[in-house]
Amino acid sequence: MNIRQVAVIGAGVMGSGIAAHIANAGTPVLLLDIVPQGASDRSQIAKTALDKLLKADPAPFMHKKNARLLTPGNLEDDLPQLAECDWIIEAIVENLNIKQDLYRKLAAVRKTDAIISSNTSSIPLHELVAGLPDGFAAHFMITHFFNPPRYMRLLEIVTSDQTDQDAVAKIREYADLKLGKGVVDCKDTPGFIANRIGIFWLQTAIHEAIALGLTVEEADAVVGKPLGIPKTGVFGLSDLVGIDLMPHLMRSMNRSLPAGDALREKATIPPLIQNMIDDGYTGRKGKGGFYRLNTAGGSKVKESINLQTGEYSPSQPAQLASVKAAKAGGLPALIAHPDKGGQYAWRVLSQTLRYAAALVPEIADDICAVNTAMKLGYNWKFGPFELIDQLGAEGFAQRLAADGMSIPPLLEKARKHGFYQYDAGETHYLQPDGTYIPLQRPSGVLLLADLKRHAKPLLENDAASLWDIGDGVACLEFHSKMNALDPLILEMIGETVEFIPRNHKALVIYNEGSNFTAGANLGLLVFAAKLGGWDEVDKMVSGGQQAYKKLKYAPFPVVGAPSGLALGGGCEILLHCDALQAHAETYVGLVETGVGLIPGWGGCKEMLHRWTTFPRRPGGFLPPVLKCFEIISVATVAKSAQEARDYLFLRPTDGITMNRDRLLADAKARALAMAASYQPPAPPVFHLPGATARVAMEMAVNDFRTSGKATPYDVVVAQALATVLSGGDTDITETLSEDDLLALEYQQFSQLVRQPETLARVSHMLETGKPLRN
Known part of the structure; x- marks a missing residue:
């Protein structure tokens, strides 16, 4: 790929956003702008832009540590540094004369094979390169990002007959794999596509x-x-x-x-x-x-x-x-x-x-x-x-x-058969000459939508389906409303665990909805509660625990492949997978406290297991317990897959895919790599501090209550969480099993769900989409 260092010229909203996203890809990036007249700090514009990036919401950086890869500078003192850059992106004012003046300066300092591109959205490429030195056009193109660059996936590329095709391929590959972009080739026409x-x-x-x-x-x-x-x-x-x-x-x-x-x-x-x-x-x-x-x-x-x-x-x-x-x-x-x-x-x-x-x-x-x-x-x-x-x-x-x-x-040519045809296991699309040709995805792209047009599910119900995605790997897809987890999905998990060993060797949990899942179906919870159907509520809690436990100890590897929101019960299912291959834009967290509950499907148990095994920090068992309490009690949501590693929602060994279209193929490859010598995990054992930890957690919550940062019912919910995470009536010398912790989760969840304050929180969330602070 050979894009080892990048420069962005222009530290406005667009240029700085592009620079931030290049840093997200792990590439050092130089952000330059002009020297302001009379400024004491000659790199003031770029430095101010970096400060704004760190404060912006939504965040341009996937993790604040990525800012360390961005170096602010100016176009006078730091111009020679461009000789080290493989790709120089111009994102300055939409003025042809100013752009061409800049290009002449860049041509004098860039290395021979460095690629220069413009983020213009309104000036044609042929005008940009007119009158510039011989050979400049060979390594010049338009790369049109959409704002905000981290979140908008489109990158339009415009080239000419003079553009070196190896340079185009290099940018296309980097943008696809490292920046997660859907790269579209456009003609040199107004507004592109x-x-x-x-x-x-x-x-x-x-x-x-x-x-x-x-x-x-x-x-x-x-x-x-x-x-x-x-x-x-x-x-x-x-x-x-x-x-x-x-x-x-x-x-x-x-x-x-x-x-x-x-x-x-x-x-x-x-x-x-x-x-x-x-x-x-x-x-x-x-x-x-x-x-x-x-x-x-x-x-x-x-x-x-x-x-x-x-x-x-x-x-x-x-x-x-x-x-x-x-x-x-x-x-x-x-x-x-x-x-x-x-x-x-x-x-x-x-x-x-x-x-x-x-x-x-x-x-x-x-x-x-x-x-x-x-x-x-x-x-x-x-x-x-x-x-x-x-x-x-x-x-x-x-x-x-x-x-x-x-x-x-073109529409006249499509009248008889449409623009797309689906037959014989292939999708064909209409060409401008009236012929139809097969739709071919780039290597490494696998879309469930393509498979579903030509195949029937291995298993299905109204909320979930199991699909064969080839090479002995199956894919469990949620398709309930908003992908909310309900008894039908839990039932499908159980059926899947029984089905896979007959003809398959691995499972990927994945869907192509906007969100992996926002968690359990709270509407069902409120409906059952209003009818006094507590047996059904309890059955859903125990059913989730049993389904997730079956998944964890299945005799085949399970890879979770989330994108978008993976909250509450959705986070818990990921915690029970053998490995994750997460899309970079995955927002994951245990958010149950926001609706007056605690994680009840093994989330507390799995977080305790991770924090007592992965970090291996000194200080005994109390610090991991307090860390789990800190994360869960305030409904922490990681705002990217990179950030999710900080909270161990993702383990250090889990993978991240930048391009959404490559997520399923990457997860499948990970599942196949694990299948050859797979052994289910050994059940964890826990030594928890009991009352010592519980008192420490309750003191912390009471301090928040006294300072007005926690409501009276926050205290009640936090006490229930503290009971689970401390191990209940135990001490550090006793051994607790996985089932012991699941029993504690079940007990505390069942008590909370019967409280009027919890039902008020759940109802308010369903009606407004916002938490109730009662």
Whole structure:
């Protein structure tokens, strides 16, 4: 790969974010900016940027220690250091003359094979390299990151006929494996792929919402979840990125868009929005935007703007029959509905999807690049051509024609068979010439979605399925609502443990939902409690303990492969796996105390085992017990897989995968490597301090209570946790088994779940998504 050191020029929000993410990859990075006039510290800009990175939320660094890999500097004193860099990224102001002046300086100091790239989003590559020294273009390209660089997976790469293909391959590999990016090759056209279509979509959605008289809530309800787009929709997204950004983007696009391009028709900024910008209502970074928080009667009230009058009023949830119809009938039902929501959905979709179809092969060689760009750059669940297939290409074309709109040539070719075909165990996609070719994933990429199109599960119920992923490895997938853990999933775990040894040799626990799982199904807990079904509650607790214990001692290796949230019971299942291969963006923790409970499926027991074995620190058994109490009592959540190692949610031996698309293949490879000589783990034994530790923990909680940092019920929950972690009625000379600790967890959980304060916390969390401080 040979990318050993990187430099980023430009310490603004984007440049510093790119530098932080390169540090996340474990690569030393130099962050340079200009020397401010009259500054006492000549590297003040870059140093200030580093300070902001360390304080930012969401965090640009996956772990604060990664900041040690970022060195701030300036473009005068530190320019010679660029001779040591393999990749130099320019992320300065969007001004062609300033960029080219910088490139001339870089050309004079860079080493011969160093790659230089621009993060520009609006200046064509051919303009950037025009008039520069011979040979410069061979190692120059555009690498367009999306903001924030750590979290947005898309990286658009633009090259020319002059670009050295080995240099392109080097950047593509590094971005894929080390930065976790979905790399998309784009043509040298305005806005590349994602912004060309994304800006068109945003402008269309805003103009049509105003024309149809929708509220912002109604528009976001339609052009949001029903389309597989984040619930921010269009107006919430505009507030998030900044309303004042749109005029700037439109000016940049108009400068280079071809004559007659449909986006030119959308370039106008409605008077209402221009007034908002002029008055400082630029979104979340300003005084508010399409939505704002206002203080009324001492409390904050969410308000929204009237798109016709510009006045604000309390925000009201959308009540549209079309949105309800979409829940049952999908996109066809949405656009067929006669209400204004259905009309709005059709107007936005018809124009946006038609525009996307008309741009291939102008902006990209194939439809896959366009779909990937929109999914990774705008967080769409489905790309434009996948959406057309959901609607039916023939029906979509017919309705376009009925509305008097021309049908793009690519859509015309798709009318009979759609953009994708699924047959004979393969997926084929439509080429611009009208032929279909097999969809081929890069080496090392394995997606469960691909397998599911052509295979049947080995086992299944309504909440989970078991799949054969090849080479004797099976994959257990959760697919309940929000992947919440319920009795059906626990039942499937038991069936899986019995099934695997017959024909398979290893298991991976993995799914492709937004989150691995947010934990146990609390709704079932409240439902049973309200009916007085305590036997069912107790059965769920004991059932979880038994299922996880079976998994831990199964006669085959089990590898957990989480991504996104893995909380509560989801964290506990990972603690019982033989190994983890976690996506870098895994957020894991035992959060039960937030709803008035303690981990009841072996989480306390497993954390005690880890902290008394892995660190091997001096001081006896008390420090590990207190550390577990510290982590669990405040519902600690690691905000990355790297950070999860600090808390031993991940062991030092567990792996981390940067690219989400490579997670399943990496986990499978780990499972196969373990299978050859696998032996189940030996049951742990515990020597715990009993009352000595319990008193120390209770004293700590009482101190928090006295200082107002803990509520009265926090104390009750903490006392239950202290009882478990101390070993109950024991002392350091006694030996406790795994089952002894599980019995303590069961006892304390069962007592807490019967308390009104716990049920109030659970109900509040389900209703608001926020903890209740009672």
